[in-house]
Amino acid sequence: MKAHRKSAASKTMTLRLDTMTLKRLDQLAEVTERSKAWLAAQAVKDYLELNEWQTQAIAAAVKRADSRSARFVDHEKVSAWLDTWGTSQERKPPL
Secondary structure, eight states: OOOOOOOTTOOOOOOOOOHHHHHHHHHHHHHHTOOHHHHHHHHHHHHHHHHHHHHHHHHHHHHHHHSTTOOOOOHHHHHHHHHTTTSTTOOOOOO
């Protein structure tokens, strides 16, 4: 059995899982010699790492869009420009 360190600042949380997910978690815990709690906590950390960037990117984009220097191009102009892609009359991007 591997020695595992416990985080001093951890809190308990209840988690509901369907039967199949719980069975898979049991199997993974056994094979990896990790507790189900450790695996669940790691899964949450991994999910946050993977997805937090999105809310941060949205907040940054809103901040840029709200700035005085923000520039926008009409949807119609962008669509017309994209329609020329791959044709002999391809246009420069609208400004």
